[in-house]
Amino acid sequence: NAGVMQNPRHLVRRRGQEARLRCSPMKGHSHVYWYRQLPEEGLKFMVYLQKENIIDESGMPKERFSAEFPKEGPSILRIQQVVRGDSAAYFCASSTPAGRGWNEQYFGPGTRLTVT
Amino acid sequence: AQSVTQLGSHVSVSEGALVLLRCNYSSSVPPYLFWYVQYPNQGLQLLLKYTTGATLVKGINGFEAEFKKSETSFHLTKPSAHMSDAAEYFCAVSGRNTGNQFYFGTGTSLTVIP
Numbered sequence: 001n002a003g004v005m006q007n008p009r010h011l012v013r014r015r016g017q018e019a020r021l022r023c024s025p026m027k028g029h030s031h032v033y034w035y036r037q038l039p040e041e042g043l044k045f046m047v048y049l050q051k052e053n054i055i056d057e058s059g060m061p062k063e064r065f066s067a068e069f070p071k072e073g074p075s076i077l078r079i080q081q082v083v084r085g086d087s088a089a090y091f092c093a094s095s096t097p098a099g100r101g102w103n104e105q106y107f108g109p110g111t112r113l114t115v116t
Numbered sequence: 117a118q119s120v121t122q123l124g125s126h127v128s129v130s131e132g133a134l135v136l137l138r139c140n141y142s143s144s145v146p147p148y149l150f151w152y153v154q155y156p157n158q159g160l161q162l163l164l165k166y167t168t169g170a171t172l173v174k175g176i177n178g179f180e181a182e183f184k185k186s187e188t189s190f191h192l193t194k195p196s197a198h199m200s201d202a203a204e205y206f207c208a209v210s211g212r213n214t215g216n217q218f219y220f221g222t223g224t225s226l227t228v229i230p
Contacts, residue, residue: 004159033218042120042206042220043160056217091159093218105218107152107159 002027004094004108005074012114019079019086021111025094031055032075033105034067037089049075050097082115089113118143118209122221130229135194137224139181139207142188147209149190150218151181154204163205166190177201202228 005024013019025032031050035043048056049069060067064082069075079086089112093105123138141147148167152160164175171183177200181192190207207221 006159035218035220040125040222042122042222043208043218045217045219048217058217093160104162104165107161109157109159 004092004106006090006092006108006111008111009109010112010114012116013082014116015083016081019082019113021077021079021090021092021113023075023077023092023094023108025075025092026106029094029096029106031095031097031103032069033093033095034075034077035091035093037091037110039088043091046077079113082113084115087113087115118147118211118219120207120209120219120221122205122207122224124224125222126225126227128227128229129197131199132196135179135192135197135201135226137192137205137207137226139190139192139221140188141190141207141209143209143211145211146185147211149181149183150208150210151175151179151190151192152206152208152220154206154223156203160206163192197226197228199228199230202226 033048034046037043045059047060047067064080066078089110091110092108095103095105119142121140150165151163154160164173166173166183174180179194205224208218210218
């Protein structure tokens with residue numbers, strides 16, 4: 001009974017390169033959330049997706065960041081032209097549909113992105 | 117708008133002593149409240165949650181928290197600290213009317229002294 005899977009666990013990119021972070025939700029979960037954790041800070045919501053649909057992207061930076069959750073395969077968080085300020089831990093969480101306004105989110109181990 | 121304040125970014129207790137980690141929230145309506153624990157280089161694990169009903173909530177590993185609406189607080193306690201409790205603890209809220217987005221506090225790092 002695998003939990004939320006994220007890969008890679010560690011990713012090093014040079015400034016200007018692209019970073020692709022993958023998240024496979026728990027079996028039976030159709031909703032995915034991405035959070036960013038900067039050093040010495042809490043997790044900040046970025047985006048909430050269900051398959052083939054972005055539900056809430058109010059936490060996503062306006063430029064260079066995008067997310068998708070295709071019908072088949074993992075959810076992808078894509079960061080184009082990375083800068084040093086993008087260095088952080090990126091966490092994915094998944095849940096079943098929020099039938100009554102909330103549902104427990106299960107977190108993956110995170111991807112630690114370092115931009116050199 | 118929702119927000120969470122965790123007082124004390126670092127807390128140290130002796131093994132066997134009481135653990136008290138503070139969390140205050142700001143919300144226009146009573147929110148759903150959560151405590152998560154994060155061990156080094158790992159993801160977050162749910163300790164306990166309050167959604168409705170009894171305001172004293174018991175979680176895993178002997179932790180509990182009490183929702184106090186009048187104080188807008190949801191402090192986490194454990195009567196006797198164990199070495200294995202050393203970790204980062206995050207308080208989070210989710211709005212009853214704002215979907216499933218979680219708002220996290222900045223975290224409290226708990227150190228347990230032998």
